[in-house]
Amino acid sequence: MEVKARAPGKIILAGEHAVVHGSTAVAAAIDLYTYVTLRLPLQSAAENNDRLTLQLKDLSLEFSWSVARLKEVIPFDSNTSTPASCSGDTLKSIAVLVEEQNIPEEKIWLSSGISTFLWLYTSIRGFSPATVIITTELPYGSGLGSSAAFCVALTSALIASSISDKTRGEGWCSLDETNLELLNKWAFEGEKIIHGKPSGIDNTVSAYGNMIKFCSGEITRLQSNMPLRMLITNTKVGRNTKALVSGVSERTVRHPDAMKSVFNAVDSISKELAAIIQSKDEVSVTEKEESIKELMEINQGLLQSMGVSHSSIDTVIRTTLKHKLTSKLTGAGGGGCVLTLLPTVVSGTVVDKAVEELESYGFQCFTASIGGNGAEICF
């Protein structure tokens, strides 16, 4: 039997990091996906094929464990109906299984993803043999939510494999609300292994799609009433969300009052941004874009004060400003991707010039459609 699933990456328009500390944030799905194919051997063939294999196609990497080895190392404390957190002890056991795979040193950043794979797979499907093939259109570790798309696509495929009513040949279809809620909870548990202390915004927007306002787990789906175009620039400076998130927490412990004010300011920015995007009043698109530009500028300043910007991000901001375009980092920062608002009045020539200059620094620029579908499955 074969099941496929896909889940989108995301951009955070306002509120990253502060959202981990209870502020509001606004995020949207983008049309770049992580795809998972789950192949289960036929019951009769299962005895001859007793391995769990993970293929990361884009990286030409394959990892494989015998079911017997998984049973030996992972304590069986899982329950398929209620998502639970991976305990420290289980994570240590899983780390042994990951180490045995001798991941190439230059790809060692994959370890947390592979641990997450083993945790989600064995928790949801137990110790059954399978081959899981993963491909992605998202750059790894650059702020576009590859970790969440990975967790959401994987749990979608795992949950879909146990759905009894499999309507074949109908192309990509969404999951029902109950399964969406379930997979989102599992994906959040997966994100915890990768991020340490995730807010849950990335897995939620990847699961549900569209554009959302998110605050302490509460989701409001936003209906945009204006065109919103963003240029995405990948600085290609590698960084790790877990380290950046814990850096902000440490700063918060050292300066609780100052950081509280920063998080409050971000909360106001996200709420104002959501209101502008949804507003149906007579204000012109140009005026709305001017407000969004200013909010992005203030948000970037506050991200700077959280200590998560980077010289490469500053270069993108300076370069786009020369062309009168406003930018802010998106995701965890520290390098990674930067968003530049492309107002409706800006000519293609201006954008082309800005892109040319950005690419001369070795950055990669692209646009993506904003606010599309969330997780989908295909039989």
Ligand SMILES: Nc1ncnc2c1ncn2[C@@H]1O[C@H](COP(=O)(O)OP(=O)(O)O)[C@@H](O)[C@H]1O
């Ligand atoms: N397709 C994938 N396969 C395996 N691991 C993945 C995949 N996508 C993401 N990951 C894991 O997520 C990590 C990147 O997550 P993170 O630092 O949160 O950045 P982002 O979510 O912005 O891409 C990678 O180092 C890897 O461990």
Ligand SMILES: C[C@@](O)(CCOP(=O)(O)O)CC(=O)O
């Ligand atoms: C920094 C943060 O707000 C977003 C992280 O996004 P990403 O992993 O960099 O794509 C963390 C979170 O909300 O969990």
Ligand SMILES: [Mg+2]
């Ligand atoms: Mg992430």
